[in-house]
Amino acid sequence: MLRLTTFLFVLSALLLSASDKPNVLIIVADDLGYHDVGFQGSKEIPTPNLDKLAASGVRCTNGYVSHPFCSPTRAGLMTGRYQHRFGHENNPAWLPEDSKQGLPLDQRTLPELLQKVGYATGAVGKWHLGAHPQFHPMKRGFQEYFGALGGGHIYFPGDKAGAEYTIPLNRNGVNEPQTKYLTEQFGDEASAFIQRHAGVEKAPWLLYLAFNAPHTPLQAPESWLKKLAHITDPDRRTYAAMICALDAAVGQVTEKLAGTKQTENTLIFFFSDNGGPNLSGKGKSNFTDNSPLRGAKGMVYEGGMRVPFLISWPAKLKPSTYDQPVIALDVLPTALAIAKAALPADRTIDGVNLIPYLTGNKPGAPHERLFWRSLGPQGNHAMRQGNWKLVHLPGGKAELYDLASDIGETKNLASEKPQIVTQLSSAISDWEKGTIPPVFEGPKQAKAPAKKKSKK
Numbered sequence: 001m002l003r004l005t006t007f008l009f010v011l012s013a014l015l016l017s018a019s020d021k022p023n024v025l026i027i028v029a030d031d032l033g034y035h036d037v038g039f040q041g042s043k044e045i046p047t048p049n050l051d052k053l054a055a056s057g058v059r060c061t062n063g064y065v066s067h068p069f070c071s072p073t074r075a076g077l078m079t080g081r082y083q084h085r086f087g088h089e090n091n092p093a094w095l096p097e098d099s100k101q102g103l104p105l106d107q108r109t110l111p112e113l114l115q116k117v118g119y120a121t122g123a124v125g126k127w128h129l130g131a132h133p134q135f136h137p138m139k140r141g142f143q144e145y146f147g148a149l150g151g152g153h154i155y156f157p158g159d160k161a162g163a164e165y166t167i168p169l170n171r172n173g174v175n176e177p178q179t180k181y182l183t184e185q186f187g188d189e190a191s192a193f194i195q196r197h198a199g200v201e202k203a204p205w206l207l208y209l210a211f212n213a214p215h216t217p218l219q220a221p222e223s224w225l226k227k228l229a230h231i232t233d234p235d236r237r238t239y240a241a242m243i244c245a246l247d248a249a250v251g252q253v254t255e256k257l258a259g260t261k262q263t264e265n266t267l268i269f270f271f272s273d274n275g276g277p278n279l280s281g282k283g284k285s286n287f288t289d290n291s292p293l294r295g296a297k298g299m300v301y302e303g304g305m306r307v308p309f310l311i312s313w314p315a316k317l318k319p320s321t322y323d324q325p326v327i328a329l330d331v332l333p334t335a336l337a338i339a340k341a342a343l344p345a346d347r348t349i350d351g352v353n354l355i356p357y358l359t360g361n362k363p364g365a366p367h368e369r370l371f372w373r374s375l376g377p378q379g380n381h382a383m384r385q386g387n388w389k390l391v392h393l394p395g396g397k398a399e400l401y402d403l404a405s406d407i408g409e410t411k412n413l414a415s416e417k418p419q420i421v422t423q424l425s426s427a428i429s430d431w432e433k434g435t436i437p438p439v440f441e442g443p444k445q446a447k448a449p450a451k452k453k454s455k456k
């Protein structure tokens with residue numbers, strides 16, 4: 001019986017040609033609020049295309065990213081590992097001459113690993129994993145790239161902003177002019193990639209579509225602004241219009257998948273790289289909505305890294321909601337598993353293949369525990385175990401919340417449950433043994449010594 005099973009397995013593996021392998025499409029939004037898309041409950045911001053994707057796939061109600069801000073989350077996504085293991089805990093400065101500010105070169109990336117098993121790999125959009133040429137997407141596993149290499153970008157051609165946000169767009173290492181509203185241009189490029197790689201004779205593909213929307217600067221097409229007159233705050237209206245443009249670009253992409261008969265066998269992930277920012281203060285308004293979560297981008301309360309999170313793969317996954325915690329670190333092992341590619345054996349991979357959990361073949365939770373740390377070993381810590389959430393901020397006492405009854409982290413139970421605080425704190429200490437301090441500082445710290453040097 002065992003022999004027959006083995007024989008059938010080998011036979012099916014042989015019959016499975018490269019083109020039967022699923023495509024993988026990772027769509028990342030930037031600084032999107034938890035409550036700012038229809039499928040998360042927004043009544044203000046219409047997102048019909050994302051809602052359709054949610055309705056046809058799995059909506060993960062406890063979906064996380066591994067960091068409360070941009071670049072470290074992307075480092076975790078690309079490697080399937082807590083980025084603290086290799087010191088990528090800050091945003092890299094825009095310093096093309098600095099070979100330290102970027103995703104460390106000894107890290108293996110998802111596109112690199114999928115390329116080894118015959119995938120065509122492309123990235124469109126925001127990179128933010130290092131400005132030095134050695135960190136270019138095409139040096140890190142992508143065969144094709146079009147986008148903005150920094151941490152953000154102007155949306156309309158010719159707009160004014162700082163150096164990082166006005167760099168020329170980059171196609172396969174060569175500068176190229178921006179031709180239209182950036183979110184639309186990224187939608188066009190992603191669709192073109194999908195068209196180019198469609199067809200039974202073609203290799204399966206990975207496309208990483210990383211929108212910089214709705215990250216600031218707040219700039220939106222008039223056509224969308226007109227449709228959102230019901231939102232009175234001008235900043236929130238512009239931000240909402242940016243989300244509508246993103247939704248339209250997602251619609252363009254999913255229509256292209258349908259038009260090229262690739263919907264069924266394409267695994268799609270959609271999530272935001274961190275929570276919505278809470279930009280309060282003079283001249284700014286709190287235009288994102290992370291309700292019912294506490295906190296915002298940059299914080300280790302839920303509002304910092306619990307995000308809208310979708311997984312769609314019509315060939316295998318039934319429309320549903322999934323309530324166990326999942327994290328963007330799971331993308332790499334999930335994609336490698338369905339591509340029948342091996343995980344790197346020489347290092348710890350923290351993500352897990354989610355498919356058996358999402359299909360119900362495997363009971364239980366994919367993760368016993370999840371951890372977050374921001375701003376180094378002396379910085380902010382958090383962890384989740386079951387429904388318990390521990391938050392430990394510098395200089396403060398550990399806080400404990402029961403997310404099952406208190407998703408908004410309003411009632412600190414630390415004094416009532418000291419033994420749980422002790423247990424979770426000890427788990428954080430154990431986890432931290434597998435991490436290192438940041439190998440590069442954030443942009444502000446990184447620029448300071450460079451200035452000093454030039455004065456000498």
Ligand code: CA
Nearest residue numbers: 030031070273
């Ligand atoms: Ca971000």
